[in-house]
Amino acid sequence: MTAAVVVKNLVKTYGAVRAVDGIDFTIETGEVFAFLGPNGAGKTTTVEILEGIRPSTSGEVSVLGKDPWKDARQLQQRIGVIPQDFHFFPKLKPREAIDLYSGLFGVPSRATELLDRVELPDKDEALFENLSGGQKQKLGLALALVNDPQLCFLDEPTTGLDPRARRAIWAVIRGLKAEGRTVFLTTHYLEEAQLLADRIAIINLGHIIAAGTPKDIIQRYGRPERLQIVGDPAMVEPLRRQVGLPVEVQDGSVSVELHAKGDALKVLSWVDSSGYRYSSFSTAQDTLEDVFIRLVGASDHSAMDIAPEGDAA
Amino acid sequence: MNGRRIRSYFVAFAKGYIRNPIGLFFTLIFPIILILIFGAVFANAGSSVVPLYVENLDHDSPASVAFLSALNDTGAVQVYVISPTAGNLSAYLAKNSETAGLLIPDGFESALVAKTPVDVVVFTNPAAASQAGIVIGAVQGVESAFNLKEAGGSVVVSSSYLNVGSRIFTYIDYLIPGLIGFSILTSPMFSMVNISSTWKRDKLFRQLSLTPLTRAEWLTAAMIWYVLLAIVAALVMIFVGRTVFGAHVSVVPWMFPFLVAGPVLFVSVGLLAGSVSKTPETAAVIGNVILFPMMFLSGTFFPVSGFPQYLQTVAHVLPLYYVIDGLNDGILFGNSVGALRDLVIVLIVAAVLFAAAVSVFSWRED
Ligand SMILES: Nc1ncnc2c1ncn2[C@@H]1O[C@H](COP(=O)(O)OP(=O)(O)O)[C@@H](O)[C@H]1O
Numbered sequence: 172m173t174a175a176v177v178v179k180n181l182v183k184t185y186g187a188v189r190a191v192d193g194i195d196f197t198i199e200t201g202e203v204f205a206f207l208g209p210n211g212a213g214k215t216t217t218v219e220i221l222e223g224i225r226p227s228t229s230g231e232v233s234v235l236g237k238d239p240w241k242d243a244r245q246l247q248q249r250i251g252v253i254p255q256d257f258h259f260f261p262k263l264k265p266r267e268a269i270d271l272y273s274g275l276f277g278v279p280s281r282a283t284e285l286l287d288r289v290e291l292p293d294k295d296e297a298l299f300e301n302l303s304g305g306q307k308q309k310l311g312l313a314l315a316l317v318n319d320p321q322l323c324f325l326d327e328p329t330t331g332l333d334p335r336a337r338r339a340i341w342a343v344i345r346g347l348k349a350e351g352r353t354v355f356l357t358t359h360y361l362e363e364a365q366l367l368a369d370r371i372a373i374i375n376l377g378h379i380i381a382a383g384t385p386k387d388i389i390q391r392y393g394r395p396e397r398l399q400i401v402g403d404p405a406m407v408e409p410l411r412r413q414v415g416l417p418v419e420v421q422d423g424s425v426s427v428e429l430h431a432k433g434d435a436l437k438v439l440s441w442v443d444s445s446g447y448r449y450s451s452f453s454t455a456q457d458t459l460e461d462v463f464i465r466l467v468g469a470s471d472h473s474a475m476d477i478a479p480e481g482d483a484a
Numbered sequence: 485m486n487g488r489r490i491r492s493y494f495v496a497f498a499k500g501y502i503r504n505p506i507g508l509f510f511t512l513i514f515p516i517i518l519i520l521i522f523g524a525v526f527a528n529a530g531s532s533v534v535p536l537y538v539e540n541l542d543h544d545s546p547a548s549v550a551f552l553s554a555l556n557d558t559g560a561v562q563v564y565v566i567s568p569t570a571g572n573l574s575a576y577l578a579k580n581s582e583t584a585g586l587l588i589p590d591g592f593e594s595a596l597v598a599k600t601p602v603d604v605v606v607f608t609n610p611a612a613a614s615q616a617g618i619v620i621g622a623v624q625g626v627e628s629a630f631n632l633k634e635a636g637g638s639v640v641v642s643s644s645y646l647n648v649g650s651r652i653f654t655y656i657d658y659l660i661p662g663l664i665g666f667s668i669l670t671s672p673m674f675s676m677v678n679i680s681s682t683w684k685r686d687k688l689f690r691q692l693s694l695t696p697l698t699r700a701e702w703l704t705a706a707m708i709w710y711v712l713l714a715i716v717a718a719l720v721m722i723f724v725g726r727t728v729f730g731a732h733v734s735v736v737p738w739m740f741p742f743l744v745a746g747p748v749l750f751v752s753v754g755l756l757a758g759s760v761s762k763t764p765e766t767a768a769v770i771g772n773v774i775l776f777p778m779m780f781l782s783g784t785f786f787p788v789s790g791f792p793q794y795l796q797t798v799a800h801v802l803p804l805y806y807v808i809d810g811l812n813d814g815i816l817f818g819n820s821v822g823a824l825r826d827l828v829i830v831l832i833v834a835a836v837l838f839a840a841a842v843s844v845f846s847w848r849e850d
């Protein structure tokens with residue numbers, strides 16, 4: 172498999188702001204690669220550089236073997252893009268928008284097929300300005316597919332959408348992968364990255380702070396599995412002395428880090444026989460979200476900011 | 485440049501325009517409203533004293549001077565004696581757009597003395613019927629008085645009447661080319677100011693830059709549309725002017741080069757204004773700052789030749805002046821040389837501004 176996108180030490184500055192600060196990553200052909208990061212992380216900047224509509228400050232970028240800034244016109248024919256905050260001509264109907272794009276790309280219009288595919292009602296005669304957020308986004312996806320692209324850039328395609336529209340778009344993205352297209356997806360929804368992506372890069376403040384499959388990332392950056400006991404916090408000290416494992420009180424329950432297979436059993440039997448009051452127990456493992464929040468930093472509130480509308484950045 | 489892309493984009497652009505009632509209003513309806521308002525206000529305006537241009541071929545003989553001062557005394561006309569035009573009074577009136585003239589023939593006084601009949605020639609413009617009536621009434625009144633006093637009642641002085649040729653212009657005749665020029669300015673310029681600022685904000689240029697459409701193709705499609713709009717607007721205005729006010733304007737080949745070059749020029753102005761401003765609001769302000777002096781000083785509503793000299797000087801640096809002057813030359817005066825000169829100026833300014841606009845206007849981000 173050859174790489175669809177190769178990025179080496181990419182830097183983009185806006186005056187004093189280092190929006191992208193030396194990132195490296197590779198997207199393999201046929202995979203869904205997600206950029207996961209809070210608002211202002213540098214996702215859009217990176218994507219726009221790869222699309223050839225923004226020059227980089229320094230670093231190497233190769234998209235389908237081309238330099239996106241220099242070969243933008245050749246690349247255009249082979250990539251499909253739905254930009255963040257997708258907007259279109261307000262007075263055009265969806266079918267007309269697709270016809271326009273088809274004319275510009277010089278391909279026969281497949282309006283019916285594409286509208287069908289993104290589940291945008293074909294008979295809908297509404298103008299773009301009257302479409303709902305989800306319908307607009309679906310049209311954006313349909314337009315991105317007009318030229319039958321090998322590589323699709325989807326910049327926050329579901330931000331601000333209701334769950335049903337979001338699911339419809341997820342289905343389209345899965346379809347793209349099934350057809351062997353490469354997808355570069357950016358999102359600040361963890362769930363979305365986890366559900367759709369083969370590999371994820373977590374980006375914050377212009378740096379990639381973790382990359383790999385969701386499992387890799389959790390394994391590498393997540394805390395070990397824990398046993399959580401809802402019970403008397405007084406047990407913490409004796410328990411730690413007894414089992415020799417890190418123990419702490421977390422969210423009102425006693426949390427023990429498990430290092431070996433038998434640890435849970437050891438802990439539970441000691442607690443049961445110790446006489447400390449306890450009501451229930453469970454095991455917990457870091458989710459991608461836990462990892463994400465920890466990596467991006469608890470101080471960075473934007474990490475948990477799930478904006479109801481598309482972010483303005 | 486790719487014709488298929490231009491066509492595809494043109495269709496979408498035109499649909500967007502037609503579906504926006506505001507744009508159509510300003511292109512087609514607004515100029516008609518202006519014609520109706522200005523036409524109604526000025527058609528019957530002016531003092532009731534009609535200027536009467538007199539060519540006295542009787543060498544200022546006492547009798548002819550007495551005749552003219554009697555005319556002046558009627559209060560209905562104001563006599564302006566012009567230097568003899570070698571009998572070409574009609575042409576003089578046409579050139580100066582005056583509606584009434586009087587020719588006193590050589591031998592007027594001697595005919596009066598000899599009591600042989602003599603004709604004065606009255607020129608009036610049928611399009612200015614009320615003024616013509618005033619002039620004819622005044623001349624006939626003075627004639628009877630003269631016949632009574634000088635000839636004891638026998639008819640010596642009589643008048644013959646000539647229509648001044650088709651080249652007499654009323655206010656409305658000037659208004660039509662002026663408003664055609666005005667609509668050539670406003671709709672391309674304001675659309676472009678609006679497009680180049682709001683499309684940037686809404687990232688529509690970014691959207692287009694993701695397709696093979698080039699900036700030149702985009703501009704071409706837009707310009708074709710504005711040229712078509714300008715032509716339609718001009719035809720509508722000429723039609724309304726003719727049917728409602730009997731304006732002496734007709735469709736002439738010379739107006740078309742201006743209907744092509746004008747929109748190109750003002751599309752460029754709008755693109756420049758929109759590109760240099762940071763927000764759509766600033767862009768709109770800049771657009772208005774450009775519009776107002778042009779609207780009033782370029783001869784849209786009043787002929788520039790009637791301006792004080794310093795304002796005429798100002799008018800001569802405004803591109804719209806040359807568009808309107810050229811349209812006047814073409815539509816009213818049939819003056820190809822003048823129209824050509826104006827066209828060359830418009831084309832040069834359009835080329836310079838177009839180049840400037842293309843260089844400052846970018847689709848891609850930085
Ligand atoms: N055109 C621009 N000019 C100046 N700063 C910008 C511009 N675009 C983005 N930025 C800044 O660069 C950083 C990264 O932005 P962006 O790539 O849009 O992030 P994301 O898409 O992850 O939300 C932010 O701090 C943002 O404010």
Ligand SMILES: [Mg+2]
Binds near residue numbers: 215
């Ligand atoms: Mg973004």
